[in-house]
Amino acid sequence: MNILSAAAALLVGLAACAAQALDIPDVAYPPLPRQAAAAEGFVPPGWTLEAKVEGDLNGDGKTDLALVLHATDPKAVVANPDGLGEDPLDTNPRILAVAFAKAGGGYALALENHALIPRRTDPVLDDPFDSTAASGLEVARGALRLRLGVFASAGSWSMSTTAMTFRWQNGRFELIGYDRTETNRGSGEIEGLSINYLTRRAKRTEGTIESDAEKANWETLPRRPLPSLDEVGDGLAFDPYGRR
Structure with missing residues (x-):
């Protein structure tokens, strides 16, 4: 099992244990x-407005939200x-929303998603969304990009960052890019995965924190429909290869 797979399994296990220990309301x-x-x-x-970025997301030349x-x-x-990790723990959920600028002024809601940014339920895992980071939510070259992170204060040496890029096309936001970096703080190993769903090319990399050198392997993905943002679900649990 590689670092990426092991980290995903550990994340699921930690969340399951925490859900049993904490009294998390619906x-x-x-x-x-x-x-x-x-x-x-x-x-x-x-609710509160935690993050806001602006840019043209639907190609009409107007600034969207x-x-x-x-x-x-x-x-x-x-x-x-249990006292292990953060106490008390804020398990309040988030909503990711997009609003397109209207011709006469104001905005119209285009997206309301409850799942992509996972709810925090494990006290030993840091908040997956960093609202203070400029790269947490951004509009880049007409696409929406969200970054999520995993860092455990106990139970794991693994930490990761995942960035997902969505473009408005076919009347919805579709996933066009996926980038993930996994680092083992104990061994110093680094594994990366970068996928361009438009070209169907995936790049896997291996390296260490002690060197800039890395080994890269490329592969071509089978042709599949691009998933919409709502179809991705939990951004940290998503399988970038589309396996069910």
Whole structure:
């Protein structure tokens, strides 16, 4: 089992254990307004605007909005009875939203997703979304790019970053790029995976933190329909090869 596969299995295992130990409340997601004059108009009561980036996402020459909304329910800030990791733990969920600029002013909601940024449920895992990082959410060359991270304070030497790139086409945001870097803090091994779904080319790399040299292997992926952002689901649990 390579580092990437081992880390994914460990992440699932840690989350399952934490879910059993913590009393995590259910979530009720409010529907977002269909239109608003500004980003703040899409934020429902009990939520906050955590991140906002601007750029033309649908190719009409107007500046659109990409937003991350974070719930602020105090009931979702739960005690950690084991004391290992963060205590208390904020398990409030997030919503990823996109609003397109309207010709007459204001914005119209184009995307409302509850799954891509996973909810935090494990006290030994850092928050997967860093709202303070410029690369956490960005609009680059007309595409939407989200970055997620995994870092465990206990139970694993593995840490990773995953970036997913989506483009508005065929009336939806489709996944066109996937980049993941996995580092073992104990051994210093680094494994990377970069996929361009438009060219169907995947690059796997192996290296170490002690050297800039790396070994690269290329492969061509089978032809498959591009998944939409909503079809990806949890961004950290997604299988970039499309295996079921």
